[in-house]
Amino acid sequence: MDKKKILIQLDSDPQPSVFDRVVAIDAGTDEVFSYGGVRPERVRDLVHGAIFTRGPKDLKSTAIFIGGSDVTAGEKLLEEARRHMLPQFGLRVSVLLDANGANTTAAAAVRVASRHLELKGVPVLVLGGTGPVGQRVARLLAREGADVRVGSRQRARAEKVCESIRAKIADAHVEPVASGTSAELQADLKGRTLVIAAGAASALLLPRADRASCTTLKSAIDLNAVPPLGIEGVEVTDKAKERDGVICYGAIGVGDTKMKIHKAAIAKLFESNDQIMDAEEVYALATSIA
Ligand SMILES: NC(=O)c1ccc[n+]([C@@H]2O[C@H](COP(=O)([O-])OP(=O)(O)OC[C@H]3O[C@@H](n4cnc5c(N)ncnc54)[C@H](OP(=O)(O)O)[C@@H]3O)[C@@H](O)[C@H]2O)c1
Secondary structure, three states, X not given: OOOOOEEEEEEOOOOOOHHHHHHHHHOOOOEEEEEOOOOHHHHHHHHHHHHOOOOHHHHHHEEEEXXXXXXXXXXXXXXXXXXXXXHHHOEOOEEEEOHHHHHHHHHHHHHHHHOOOOOOOOEEEEEOOOOHHHHHHHHHHHHOOOEEEEEEOOHHHHHHHHHHHHHHOOOOEEEEEEOOOHHHHHHHHOOOOEEEEOOOOOOOOEOHHHHHOXXXXXXXXXXXXXXXXXXXXXXOOOEXXXXXXXXXXXXXXXXXXXXXXXXXXXXXXXXXXXXXXXXXXXXXXXXXXX
């Protein structure tokens, strides 16, 4: 008989996320052990606690979830967690990184876009492309063969993101653009069929008049749920809502796909003890379910 499913939640914030705990239970986890304020130097002992208690054949029933609002901190925790597994003895557990919901949200945004557009070759503008969500959206789209403009108020910041994408995907079509002014936005949108806004909460990135200047646009997806929203005229609850010939999604409209992906990712952790789920793995799973 399979052992109880235990999810060990490592959260870089002082108070481990209630949201992540609830989703874990709803995804079929039996017990969630939550640790807050986790720093990289604490990870070794937590991983050892996970891998030394059950024998290798039962370790698929123990898994680690890495969360917290700081995605860079989460990435460091993941690196540490990997370092302290002992795969040569079969002593490892599966790990999912979803700090700040970045991996599941980015995967959801790209899957939602794929319902309406063939991603290969699609001309896209990713606004807020320098944040953890926007960077992942741009990278996942680049992997799908899209032609991606990465927007930032500072072009140099977008250039850095493009460099990091090119380092991972040799044939990526990515181009940094400045997107802070109306003139810049209108130039960035020229010829684009998809715009995804992944700007900070309460930051309006794309005013209505600038969007209206783009006659090629077919779909607009905004991930900011806190007013003012990121794309003016796209409502937070829009879900494949057609507005002036453009298929629109707001953050809540993308949210149920995100939740499905999040739950499926947790459930997948318990299929084997050798998975590391970061953006690409979460996206691959999302492709199979959403
Ligand atoms: N639905 C969900 O479950 C879910 C989960 C996670 C995140 N989200 C949402 O997804 C969005 C992206 O998340 P994130 O954590 O990647 O965002 P973030 O890091 O807070 O911000 C993303 C980018 O927005 C730009 N920005 C910041 N302040 C701005 C301002 N005042 N005006 C214009 N641009 C500004 C910055 O780019 P530049 O400085 O380079 O211009 C920044 O890199 C957020 O709205 C977040 O709330 C939703």
